[in-house]
Amino acid sequence: MTAPTVRWPGVPEGEVVRSPQRPLPGGGLDDRAWSERLAEAVDAVDAPDAVFAVSRHGRRTLHSGGTAPAPAVPRPELRYELGSASKTFTALVLAQLIRRGALTGGEPAVACLRPDRVPGASPLTLAHLVTHTSGLPALPADFLVRALPAWRTNPYARYPGPRVVDAFLRHRPRHRPGTRWHYSNFGVAVLGHALASATGTAWEELLAEHVLDPLALGATGIRPGGPGSDAVGHGKDGRTPVPPFDAGGFQAAGAVRGTPHDLLTFLEAHLDPSGARSAEALLSVRTPVLRRGLGHRHVHTTGWFRHPTDRGPMYFHSGATLGQQAFLGFRPGTGTALVALCTRRFRARDPFVATAYSLLARD
Structure with missing residues (x-):
């Protein structure tokens, strides 16, 4: 199915959407080429619903489509589940708390959760949790046993x-802690609870206070809002609807959902933090904090994977739930941000992440 150009409120079909927060650069951009690339990407992911959205120096272009009939609410106006890409929001919350002096990042997680157990507390810190160097497994040991009845x-x-x-x-x-890197949903979930306990503020309120409100992300949150506001996920077959994702106690690790435009606003703030109230925190989450692998080729910041390109580093994070996938990425050197979303569960040899990654990596 050919992906139609998005009709955004007040914008004729096929026209580039301009960000209200960024002026257009002096030189023109090849909008037609980007429109074609986005259309090809939407077709390639083969999902019931898909949205690919790019911002180039604040100039936005979106394409949506899919194998399912178009929903009553236009696809770009729906909220999509980010899964693990939610961790980029969590990292920014921690960075904000550090910049404001509420925390240092070096606090033992046990001391935040159970102050009465401080003597002899584990050396595992908040920084270890956010960088996946805590030594914790991907999930708690008893997670499978408890989750199995609702696995699908x-x-x-x-x-x-x-x-x-x-x-x-x-x-x-x-x-x-601090000696090995191992990706852990468990660890980032614990981080969310530790931050809530240390500040005496519920996680949902922390997220709103330190990220959503400062960046004016009014269409982003952690709770499903219903079929009129949220995209419907599907199973691997691309036909079977699945319920909205409930992150349980793993909110900090994977509960965020937002609209394509809100997510572009989030990424544009990372591209150019100069005008944001959270400028220092936004810059700090771009700073490399560890390297791993053969020749230290894999570089990580507190919230992003970081890969080199000929025109500077590329930052990205993907995520998935039981019925949706997401990819967020940005390249400061080219002024480019990319949001990719689809409503089909990850499957073997799934093309979604590779398609989004290659699109962002192209000059």
């Missing part, structure tokens, strides 16, 4: 916040 619907919903915290307090890492 909402497994995370069966693992609430108190159980996440309890599992963390009982866990004994195999490796000393």
